[in-house]
Amino acid sequence: MLEQLKLASIPPEDEALREPVRAFLAERLAGVPSATRARSWMGFDADFSRALAARGWVGLTLPPAYGGGGRSHFARFVLIEELLAAGAPVAAHWIAERQSGPLLLRFGTPAQREAYVPRICAGQAFFCIGMSEPDSGSDLASVRTRAEPTADGWLLNGSKLWTTYGHKADYMIALVRTSGGPDDRHKGLSQLLIDLSLPGITARPIRDLAGDSHFSEVHFDNVALGPDALVGAEGQGWEQVNAELAFERSGPERIYSSMALIDAWLRFVRSRGNPTAQEAELAGRLIGRLAVLRNLSLSVTALLAEGKSPAVEASVVKDLGTSFEQSIPGLVTDHLASLEDGAIPGDLLATLAYVTGMGPSFSLRGGTREVIRGIIARGLGLR
Numbered sequence: 001m002l003e004q005l006k007l008a009s010i011p012p013e014d015e016a017l018r019e020p021v022r023a024f025l026a027e028r029l030a031g032v033p034s035a036t037r038a039r040s041w042m043g044f045d046a047d048f049s050r051a052l053a054a055r056g057w058v059g060l061t062l063p064p065a066y067g068g069g070g071r072s073h074f075a076r077f078v079l080i081e082e083l084l085a086a087g088a089p090v091a092a093h094w095i096a097e098r099q100s101g102p103l104l105l106r107f108g109t110p111a112q113r114e115a116y117v118p119r120i121c122a123g124q125a126f127f128c129i130g131m132s133e134p135d136s137g138s139d140l141a142s143v144r145t146r147a148e149p150t151a152d153g154w155l156l157n158g159s160k161l162w163t164t165y166g167h168k169a170d171y172m173i174a175l176v177r178t179s180g181g182p183d184d185r186h187k188g189l190s191q192l193l194i195d196l197s198l199p200g201i202t203a204r205p206i207r208d209l210a211g212d213s214h215f216s217e218v219h220f221d222n223v224a225l226g227p228d229a230l231v232g233a234e235g236q237g238w239e240q241v242n243a244e245l246a247f248e249r250s251g252p253e254r255i256y257s258s259m260a261l262i263d264a265w266l267r268f269v270r271s272r273g274n275p276t277a278q279e280a281e282l283a284g285r286l287i288g289r290l291a292v293l294r295n296l297s298l299s300v301t302a303l304l305a306e307g308k309s310p311a312v313e314a315s316v317v318k319d320l321g322t323s324f325e326q327s328i329p330g331l332v333t334d335h336l337a338s339l340e341d342g343a344i345p346g347d348l349l350a351t352l353a354y355v356t357g358m359g360p361s362f363s364l365r366g367g368t369r370e371v372i373r374g375i376i377a378r379g380l381g382l383r
Contacts, residue, residue, distance in 0.1 A: 005296065005299040005300075005303075005313055006299055006302065007295065007298075007299065008295075008298045008299050008301065008302035009298070010074045010077065010078060010298070011072070011074055013075075014071070014072055014074040014075040014077075014078055015078060017071075017075055017078045017079060018078050018082060020055075021057065021078070021079055021082045021083070022082055022086075024055065025082060025083070025086040025088055026086075028048065028051065028088075029086055029087065029088060032087070033347050033350070033351075034087070034260045034261070034263065034264040034347050034348070034350075034351040035260075035347060035350035035351045035353075035354055036087070037086065037087020037088075037260040037351075038087060038258075038260035038261060038351050038354045038355055038358075039087070039089065039212065039354070040083075040084055040087045040088060040089065040090065040256075040257070040259075040260070041084065041090050041091055041094055041253065041257075042091055042212065042214045042358075043087075043088075043089025043090070043091055044089065044091040044092050044165055044168055044214065045089035045091075045092060046092045046123070046126070048088065048089050048090075048092070049090065049092040049093035049123045049126075050122075050123035050124075051123075052090075052093070052123065053093070053121065053122050053123030053124075054123075056069050057069075057079055058093050058097050058120070058121055058122075058123050059097055059101060059117070059120055059121030060075055060076050060079055060097075061073060061075070061076045062097075062101055062102070062105065062117060062120075062121060063105070066101075066105070066113060066114070066117035066118050066121065067117065067118035067120075067121035067122060068101075068117070068121050069121075072305055073301045073304040073305045074301055074302075074305060076301075077252055077297070077298065077301045080252050080253065081252050081256070081294075084252070084253065084256035084257075084259060085256055085259050087259065087260045091164070091165060091214065092123075092126050092165075092168070093120070093123055093126060095126075095127050095128060095129055095164065095165075095169075096120040096125060096126055096127035096171075097120060097121075099127075099129060099173075100116075100120065100127035100129075100171075100173055101116075101117050101120045101121070103173065103191075103231070103240065103243070104116055104117055104193075104231065105117060106243065107191075107231055107232035107233075107240050107243075108193075108231055108232070109228070111228065112193065112228065112231065116171070116193075125170050125171060126165070126168065126169045126170050126171070127169055127170070127171050127172065127173060128163050128164055128165055128166045128169035128171075128172045128196075128218075129163070129164070129172070129173060129174075130145070130160040130163055130166070130172045130173065130174030130175065130176075130194070130218065131143075131160070131174075131175050131241070132160065132161050132162045132163070133145060133158070133159060133160055133161055134159055134161050134217075136161075140175070140241070141185045141186050141189070141238065142182050142185075143158075143175055143176065143177055143182070143189065144158055144177065144182055145157070145158025145159060145160060145174065145175075145176045145177065145220065146158055146176060146177045146178070147176045147177070147178050147190070147192055147225070148178075149178070150224075152224065152226065152227070153224065153225045153226040153227040153228075153229060154178075154192065154224075154225040154226075154227070154229055154230070155222060155223070155224060155225075156176065156192065156194070156200075156220045156222075156223040156224075156225055157220055157221065157222060157223070158176065158219075158220050159217060159218065159219045159220070160172070160174060160217070160218045161217045161218075162206075162215050162217075163203075163215065163216050163217070163218050164214060164215060164216075165214055165216065166196070166203045166215075166216035166217075166218040167203040167204065167205045167213070167216040167218075169196060170195070170196060170197070171193060171194060171195060171196060172193075172194045172196055172218065173191055173192070173193055173194075173231060174191065174192050174194055175189055175190075175191055175237050175238075175241050176189070176190060176191075176192055176237070177189055177190075178190040178234055178235065178237075179234075179235065186238040187235065188235055189235070189237035189238050189241075190230060190231075190232075190233075190234050190235060190236065190237040191230075191231040191232060191237045191240050191241070192225060192229045192230060192231065193228075193229050193230075193231050194220075194223070194225065194229065196218075198223055198224070198225075199223070199224075200220060200221045200222050200223040200224075201218065201219070201220055201221075201223055202218070202219045202221070203216050203217070203218045203219075204216055204217050204218075204219075208357075208358070209357040209358075210353075210354050210357045210358055242311075252294070252297040252298075252301075254297075254317060254318045254321035254322050254325070254362075254366070255290065255293040255294065255297060255317075255321040255324060255325065256325075257322075257325045257355075257358075257362050258325045258326075258328040258329070258355050258359075260351055260355070261328055261329065261332060261351050261352060261355045262286060262290075262328060262332075264345075264347060264348045264351045264352075265332050265335070265348065266283065267348075268344070268345060268348050269283065272342065278335070278338070279335065282331060282335060286328070286331070289324050290324070293317065293320060293321050293324055296316070296317045296320070297317050297321070299313070300313050300314050300317055311375065311379075312375060312376060312378075312379030312380075315367075315372045315375045315376050315379070316376055318366060318367070318372055319363075319369060319372050319373060319376065322362045322363040322365075322369070323363070325359065325362045326359045326360070326362050326363060328355065328359075329352060329355045329356040329359050332352055333352065333356070336352075
């Protein structure tokens, strides 16, 4: 598994994307405080997503026939790296562009691909993913939300929990049970594409410790869906979900969640004059670990560019990356607590407070640490 990983570099034609993206972000995000930038891929801004789409930067790797850019995985790496490093609010289009669009292109019908993928690339259709459920924890296969076949399609009942922006998205692709029961585990699971404006759907935002509401609980009460709601084959939902999660774990997203805090801390250290030995050592440690993780992520990107499916390698990078992200608030806190004098900027403190509160969630997104390490263990033949 790991012997596949090799040093990779970004081709010049893809690296050339960096400067126009950086210039756009500098103008668009001018004056935005670090505490707001720290939200980044949890920040929902439909106008920002549409502005990106107008420049061809949503659906960058999707086929031009469906409105995409037809660019390489390395081009997407450059784009995502710049967006997250700058703290851009990308949540509105994030799931649609990264997961839902590729899923529909792989498993959807021609009609589904033509109806939704061009709208995703234009920033006109925002998606959420319906996986987790009440009382299920991280046991995804125990879903109870059920779709019964009818003469006109499907009748949907149940609930989804911890759905990212389910209260703002236009559509959900949900894993539901279409046959059997929870004891059947992976059997009888299918994916349905749901218009969230339909009667019988209630979405309630969930406020987190930071005061934001990017999660929601979504309830389905006798929701009537047409036969074209089924994505892929009936009963093949588990296999499709695993492919979808591979999209989620394959990018550079898992190493940049704390970048706004690192940047704010570095600005503060520079503002104090010559850094102390402690400050220089900590800065070097952070930058060194980030550089290694970035190269690992680039290696995964190279495998994607070769047409491979590096699920285990991506899981390794995710586990290492989220561990790095989660360590940063504690390291910054320890440094600030060691200072004997001098005021600490309010924006730095607000950024630190946000990342500290949200840090525990970094290892939950895209699969808990325990699930990810199970995938790695299987890939290594250890279980």
